[in-house]
Amino acid sequence: MSRPEEISPPEIFYGDTEASKYTSNSRIQTIQAQMTERALELLALPPDESAFLLDIGCGSGLSGEILDEEGHVWVGVDIAPSMLEVALEREVEGDLFLHDIGQGFGFRPGTFDGAISISVLQWLLNADSTSHSPSARLTRFFTTLHASLRNPSRAVFQFYPSSDDQVTMITAAAQRAGFGGGIVVDYPNSKKARKMYLCLMVGQQQPDQSRIPQGLQHEGQV
Amino acid sequence: MVRLITHNMLACHVRNCNKDNFPLIFSEVELVIRETPENLDFIRRFLPKLDWTALVDTARSLGDTTLPDEQPVEMTDDQLRALHHVLMEMHVEEGNMTCRGCGHVYPISNGIPNMLLAEHEVGR
Numbered sequence: 067m068s069r070p071e072e073i074s075p076p077e078i079f080y081g082d083t084e085a086s087k088y089t090s091n092s093r094i095q096t097i098q099a100q101m102t103e104r105a106l107e108l109l110a111l112p113p114d115e116s117a118f119l120l121d122i123g124c125g126s127g128l129s130g131e132i133l134d135e136e137g138h139v140w141v142g143v144d145i146a147p148s149m150l151e152v153a154l155e156r157e158v159e160g161d162l163f164l165h166d167i168g169q170g171f172g173f174r175p176g177t178f179d180g181a182i183s184i185s186v187l188q189w190l191l192n193a194d195s196t197s198h199s200p201s202a203r204l205t206r207f208f209t210t211l212h213a214s215l216r217n218p219s220r221a222v223f224q225f226y227p228s229s230d231d232q233v234t235m236i237t238a239a240a241q242r243a244g245f246g247g248g249i250v251v252d253y254p255n256s257k258k259a260r261k262m263y264l265c266l267m268v269g270q271q272q273p274d275q276s277r278i279p280q281g282l283q284h285e286g287q288v
Numbered sequence: 289m290v291r292l293i294t295h296n297m298l299a300c301h302v303r304n305c306n307k308d309n310f311p312l313i314f315s316e317v318e319l320v321i322r323e324t325p326e327n328l329d330f331i332r333r334f335l336p337k338l339d340w341t342a343l344v345d346t347a348r349s350l351g352d353t354t355l356p357d358e359q360p361v362e363m364t365d366d367q368l369r370a371l372h373h374v375l376m377e378m379h380v381e382e383g384n385m386t387c388r389g390c391g392h393v394y395p396i397s398n399g400i401p402n403m404l405l406a407e408h409e410v411g412r
């Protein structure tokens with residue numbers, strides 16, 4: 067089976083049909099919800115406080131709905147207009163922006179208390195019509211994201227790398243942009259449940275939170 | 289669905305545009321007010337992030353004159369409520385956001401601003 071990011075750029079792949087298919091598929095919904103909750107857990111926000119969050123590649127608002135439920139105020143960016151249309155129809159609370167994350171962000175320094183991103187980062191790596199190389203896009207993305215995050219805070223990305231080289235390239239670009247942190251692998255021994263998260267840290271974390279979190283080992287732990 | 293809380297955090301991201309790139313100026317605005325449950329603790333914690341002058345100017349350009357010129361040192365609950373209204377309940381559904389520095393126009397359609405840049409506008 068081909069990976070979607072190898073077929074076409076996301077704004078093309080997630081056209082009207084894929085956007086509604088993606089959103090109404092209950093298996094995708096469940097997995098997306100679980101990954102969003104895990105990403106929130108890895109963000110390690112102060113308990114019982116609404117935060118101002120960025121949802122990178124918010125798509126049709128599946129993760130945004132969970133941010134709403136948790137009482138967070140959020141901004142979502144996505145490059146696929148038809149996904150954003152679906153998010154509008156679902157009446158999520160966040161502000162939605164049509165945005166190519168490879169072009170970088172214009173948010174003022176320290177804007178966000180955290181950022182999450184579910185199943186998006188791998189899209190940044192495929193070369194499409196743009197004349198800019200994936201590495202230039204990655205650098206611009208991480209640099210401007212780092213600036214827009216509060217000190218201290220975190221950004222957590224669930225993603226599907228297609229190779230170890232991709233993981234290295236992404237991690238290196240994040241470190242060059244000033245992020246600490248690293249990769250968390252949940253259920254590393256399960257072919258089906260294995261999930262990879264890039265858990266990035268801005269500034270000095272709380273003493274008990276400064277190490278890269280442990281991956282989950284047994285299914286049913288979430 | 290551009291709320292002023294988000295607009296107050298947003299500068300122009302066109303390449304080499306770093307003067308007068310904030311705040312983006314609204315024009316031809318269609319405004320919708322949507323009531324939202326108050327979370328005054330959140331608003332209070334958000335205060336240090338706000339650019340007050342930009343917020344007051346923007347709110348006034350959209351017809352809301354409830355905020356004082358100077359940011360109060362201690363906010364009363366009534367002032368926080370007025371701020372909640374401005375930040376969370378005023379939604380710009382249609383219109384433009386224009387950068388004073390480079391002139392780039394970010395159009396807002398159906399509540400969604402188009403932040404896409406042309407190739408030559410993308411930073412390095």
Ligand SMILES: [Zn+2]
Nearest residue numbers: 300305387390
């Ligand atoms: Zn500009």
